[in-house]
Amino acid sequence: MTHSILDRVSPYLLLILTTLFWAGNFNLARAVSTQVPPLGLSYWRWAIAALVLLPFVWKHLASTWNVFKQHWLLVGALALLGITGFNSLVYLGLQTTTAVNGVLMQSVCPIFIIILAAFLVGEKATALQWLGIIISLIGVVIILIQGDIQVLKTLSFTKGDLIVLLAVLSWALYTVLLRKLPLALKGLPILGYTIILGSMMILPLYLYETFYLNHPMPISWISIGSVAYVAIFPSLLAYWFWNYATAKLGASRTGQFTHLIPVFGLTIATLLLGEHLHGFHWVGGALVALGLVLSNWQPKKL
Template sequence: MQNNTDKTDFSAYFILLLPPLFWSGNFVVGRAVADAHAPLGLSFSRWLLAFFLLLPFIIKPIWQQRHIIKAHFWGLVLLAFLSITCFNSIAYVALQYTTATNATLLNSFIPIFIFVISGVFFKEKINVKQVLGVLVSLLGVIAIITRLDIEVLQHLTVNKGDLWMLLAALVWALYSILLKYLRPKEMSAMAFLGTLIIIGTIILYPVTLWNPLNEPDITWNSEMLKAVFYIAIFPSIIAYLSWNYGLNKIGAAKGGQYIHLMPFFGAILAIAFLGETIQLFHLAGGCCIAMGLWLSLSKAR
């Protein structure tokens, strides 16, 4: 029995590598089409396409588990509101006003929010290694963002985009924590994700029509279509399934540390698609992040 548990835990640790990788790609793609998209419109298009792509796989399990959905309806509404409706919409709004550097740094506050909220409000046990791991990983994030140049850190400024991104990070931290308490354990992964997408997109639809930010219409072209398909499949479907599975197995406090991999993966993607070269700050930051993850995920002695 112990061996089976170890195998399950190991698979969760591996699968949790996928969300930060695909979410990093989401930032890269989002920035690439920034001039052609509206934040709320992009978020709605993303989830609407994800729904249609998943429809053949979710319609049967959702129908079969409708009694579970009914019994846990309001908890599912809250999870859908935080994850599907709010997080990406707020993040896309933030990227209209702040730089990718600032957004990535603020996104790395998610594990810190998870630690604080989990420890203070949910009494989740946090050991010294986990706290040290957060700090070491955060140093790695700062090393990558600042390129080991202290002047870059000194010139980081706070604007309304930064505040939006900080709010997005808080929203995702709340979702990650509540996932453990509100997700019905007897509900399948496909039925759960499908239900969240349906509820979250329904909530997002009238907000998009209302257009409180006075967004222009999305400029649809081949590049925008490719971008929406990418973010609908990888950051939306695959990343969410992986995140939900991993946190359900190892908890939000441990799993949340994987968010610190986003700046590292972002640098790798920039090297692969933008022709940048590996530099010292990539290696230094990657080593710190890896050490921080090891500390956070290792058992307390």
């Protein structure tokens, strides 16, 4: 997995493909939600990704082993949040909510990152950013209650929406904690450590789902194809492309491409899954977008 091949490709094209792969992950999980168990899909996604990745990263893991031992708690937390927690929660949530709602919940992740960064790493948010946070959260609430104030009064939210929102919070915390990672572990080492450790952490949950809940992973073309897609495209290729583009363009410019995930996700959901956008989706999504614009607004200095 050297970068020589990617040097021939525009990093912007790689970022577009990355967000398309991640949007497809949401829609595929929703499409197979009645046929493929969520924790089974999560486990095999990362177990296969780990096996494919290992030959390319084992030298990096060996050379950074002493650094890893010094920061094992942080690396373990990153694996738990970014691999085990986020992906498993997303797949669980999409059992009972739509792909449309799932990708819209994902769009609020940058807001969570701003809030957590302010409290955990001391990055102070401006008044404009806090205004954006409030507006985006109002948009998320509108989606959660489906535009019906009576839902808010009875607190009868869709369970799947709340689970996906928890997944987004997990990813935001993972992103903020990445900033505490020592330089020696960044890049391929942390990718290898988190994927390997994350897949190991999912294993007990997968076994619980298989034997205690009696929901084993079926062997079918649908399950095999689903696992192959999520292991290769939104996992290995997407992370590889994302890391390369970040090195080329910088984190700030790269991060803005996450806003394409809802665009691609909503398009796929409406065209392929037959899901429909309602008025509350448009209103909530518009408020989330407005909040994101305000949160990232940097007035030009005179």
